[in-house]
Amino acid sequence: MQVRTTRLQEEEAKIVYQETAGLAIITIHRPQLKNALTANMWDQLAKIAKQSLDNPKNKVLILRGSGENFTAGSDIKEFNRMSIEEAEEAFVRMENTISTIENLPLPTIAVINGPAMGAGLELALACDLRIGSEKARLGIPVGKLGITLNNKFAKRLVDLVGPSTTKDFVFTxxxxxxxxxYKAGMLNYLVPEKDLTRFSIRLGKLVASMSPASLLAVKNSVKECIDSTPALWKGSTPFVDPNDFPEGVRAFVEKRTPQFTRKK
Incomplete structure (x- = not known):
């Protein structure tokens, strides 16, 4: 088994990359902050995901979080130190990473043993399959932060749960x-936590045993079937509201209820 670790800060934040038996395994590790990803970590994740293609023996990519979290998404406290322009750029980088995972010419499997929230949920939805334990929690509480879902973000949810449930997620x-x-179709498999690693490896090896040509063909064909809107996000729709986003982030950091004002 090959193991590489990319350390990103002095704190215990790292992305671990492993290769074994045709599987490339990426683990997000930042336990003290629920595996929340900084802007730099998003960039590193995209780089490592692309590097998985360098080894022709890799047939499947497994993405997981360490401990009892997948990822809480982006680091909200980091946003509190950014200008609106810097936050917008951070979201663009985040979306580029999620799209990189989504468009890899390999089957991808997300292993969820705890919260997958916000951009963390989007990252999980960008994978082809999702395995969850009984500790999995999925949500996208952007309405508390003044984050504005563009059509590409929304489409990942709509494709799985439909328009009404997507709006319910954000509205509430x-x-x-x-x-x-699992019942809503957001998880393909629901297994006990004690069996999660073994099951994900077994499923990964099963998928890896299939014809690579067949797997890539169905991945591309399914994408063509559901991509009925050709002009999904191209950077014109902002990710953050210039008024609600700073208030939402400050409220998060200060652990209080945000005081939003209605738009005229």
């Missing part, structure tokens, strides 16, 4: 527990 900020997420 609620979280799906594992069983509810």
């Amino acid at each position: 900020g609620r979280t799906f527990k594992a069983e509810e997420a």
Whole structure:
């Protein structure tokens, strides 16, 4: 087994890359902040995902978080130190990474053993398959932060759960527990936590045993079937509201309820 670790800060934040038996395994590790990703970590994740293609023996990519989290998404406290322009650029980099995972010419499997929230949920949805334990929690509480979902973000949810449930997610900020997420089709498999690693490796090896040509063909064909809107996000729709986003982020950091004002 090959193991590479990319350390990103002095704190315990790293992305671990492993290769074994035709599987490339990426683990997000930042346990003290629920595996939340900084802007730099998003860039590193995209780089490592692309590097998985360098080894022709890799047939499947498995993406997971360490411990009892997938990822809480982007680091909100980092946003509190950014200007609106810097935050917007950070979201563009984040979306580029999620799209990189989504468009890899390999089957991708997300392993979710805890919260997958916000951009973390989008990252999980960008994978072809999702395995969750009973500790999986899925949500996208952007309404609490003044983050504006563009059509590409929204489409990943709509494709799985439909337009009404997508709006319900944002309108209420609620979280799906594992069983509810499984019934809604957001999780392909629901397995006990104690079996999660073994099951994900077994599933990865099963997928890796299939014809690479067949797997890539169905991945591309399915994408063509569901991409009925050709002009999804091209950078014109902002990710953050210039008024609500700073208030939402400050409220998060200060651990209080945000005071938003209605748009005229």
